[in-house]
Amino acid sequence: MALYQNSRYNTLMTKIRVILTLITFLVVGFFGSLTIFYAKGYRLDFKTLKFLPKGILVIKSSPTGAQIFIDRTFRGASDSNFSLSPGVYDVEIKKDGFLPWYKRMTIEKESVTQTNVLLFKAVPSLVPVTQNGAILPAISPDSTKIVYADTEGLWLIEALSFPIGFSREPKRVTDAGLSPSTSLGTSWEFSPNGREILLSSPTGTYLLEAGTFTAQSQMVNITSKKAATLSAWQKEYRDKLLLQERNLPGELQDVLQRKSSAVFFSPDETKILYTASASASLTPDLIPPLPGASTQKQSRDITIDSTYVYDIKEDRNFLVNDNPNEKIFWLENNNLILVETDRIIALDYDGTNRQPVFSGKFISPYVFPYINTSKLLILTSLGSSSPPNLYSLSIK
Numbered sequence: 001m002a003l004y005q006n007s008r009y010n011t012l013m014t015k016i017r018v019i020l021t022l023i024t025f026l027v028v029g030f031f032g033s034l035t036i037f038y039a040k041g042y043r044l045d046f047k048t049l050k051f052l053p054k055g056i057l058v059i060k061s062s063p064t065g066a067q068i069f070i071d072r073t074f075r076g077a078s079d080s081n082f083s084l085s086p087g088v089y090d091v092e093i094k095k096d097g098f099l100p101w102y103k104r105m106t107i108e109k110e111s112v113t114q115t116n117v118l119l120f121k122a123v124p125s126l127v128p129v130t131q132n133g134a135i136l137p138a139i140s141p142d143s144t145k146i147v148y149a150d151t152e153g154l155w156l157i158e159a160l161s162f163p164i165g166f167s168r169e170p171k172r173v174t175d176a177g178l179s180p181s182t183s184l185g186t187s188w189e190f191s192p193n194g195r196e197i198l199l200s201s202p203t204g205t206y207l208l209e210a211g212t213f214t215a216q217s218q219m220v221n222i223t224s225k226k227a228a229t230l231s232a233w234q235k236e237y238r239d240k241l242l243l244q245e246r247n248l249p250g251e252l253q254d255v256l257q258r259k260s261s262a263v264f265f266s267p268d269e270t271k272i273l274y275t276a277s278a279s280a281s282l283t284p285d286l287i288p289p290l291p292g293a294s295t296q297k298q299s300r301d302i303t304i305d306s307t308y309v310y311d312i313k314e315d316r317n318f319l320v321n322d323n324p325n326e327k328i329f330w331l332e333n334n335n336l337i338l339v340e341t342d343r344i345i346a347l348d349y350d351g352t353n354r355q356p357v358f359s360g361k362f363i364s365p366y367v368f369p370y371i372n373t374s375k376l377l378i379l380t381s382l383g384s385s386s387p388p389n390l391y392s393l394s395i396k
Contacts (some may be wrong), residue, residue: 053109106295133387140194
């Protein structure tokens with residue numbers, strides 16, 4: 001009898017364990033499916049009691065704490081995520097003291113669309129960096145140094161930010177009198193690594209260390225080596241670009257290497273700014289597109305003298321400017337600065353959201369990124385008859 005009761009007990013416990021296991025699988029499967037659906041953007045519609053496909057809009061801004069308006073309705077403050085039905089939305093970001101940001105965005109179902117918004121000051125401030133004039137300022141290829149001349153010689157400014165206590169005063173590179181000779185063809189340029197400056201004048205060619213003072217009496221004329229030096233620098237530029245382009249599709253490499261006059265990678269090397277020197281066309285889907293990729297209008301038909309940004313991750317090609325005489329450069333990974341004759345424009349990498357950050361008097365195209373892109377360095381005399389100087393323009 002005891003043996004029979006034990007057998008029934010064991011059978012009952014086995015059934016209970018099987019039932020509990022099945023319930024566990026069902027619960028885990030249910031919540032697992034619910035999590036997957038939630039991650040894909042599905043949300044419960046309380047009116048129909050059905051899970052409907054949604055898209056996720058992720059908005060991050062610098063600075064944070066900006067007001068977010070979607071279709072003119074306040075929805076919260078940045079940084080925030082929003083679940084939206086598939087469709088087209090007008091998104092606006094506002095913060096006191098900054099220019100408003102606006103973009104029309106398409107939200108697709110089961111996709112996450114992220115936008116990183118950089119807000120610019122509505123009233124930027126100007127602070128003088130030089131006092132005795134600045135002639136022909138030029139920036140190093142890595143945007144960390146700026147060289148210019150005045151009546152006392154050639155000077156160097158560090159464009160990076162330093163800890164408190166470190167001097168940012170211009171450093172003299174040489175005491176050679178260059179100001180009068182600039183009208184006679186004197187010029188200077190950085191080496192590819194920014195460590196050297198090639199000074200060319202009617203009296204000779206000189207190679208100077210960027211971070212060291214060299215007296216005029218100690219300058220060595222290397223005119224006989226100028227052509228070889230420039231050729232070696234050009235090769236260094238080409239080799240660096242080839243290294244950056246090595247993993248790109250062959251068709252895109254051909255456009256950049258044979259049909260572009262200028263090519264610049266973004267700081268994180270996920271985007272390419274280039275000016276076309278010949279017409280071309282990019283085949284769709286050179287790179288498998290990512291979910292949630294930009295839905296802004298792109299231009300895969302490339303026209304001569306126009307400037308584009310190609311997004312490597314998303315295989316999108318955007319027209320950003322059609323005037324080859326206007327300077328344009330990277331400010332950050334997602335933002336550009338366009339230097340017009342009488343305005344400085346900040347814009348998103350896809351060519352949208354163009355905002356004038358400065359409309360005062362300045363000498364174009366002498367505008368440079370400064371102090372980790374929180375400022376710009378511009379050449380201006382502020383409308384006076386005095387020699388132009390370099391001023392820092394606080395834009396963020």
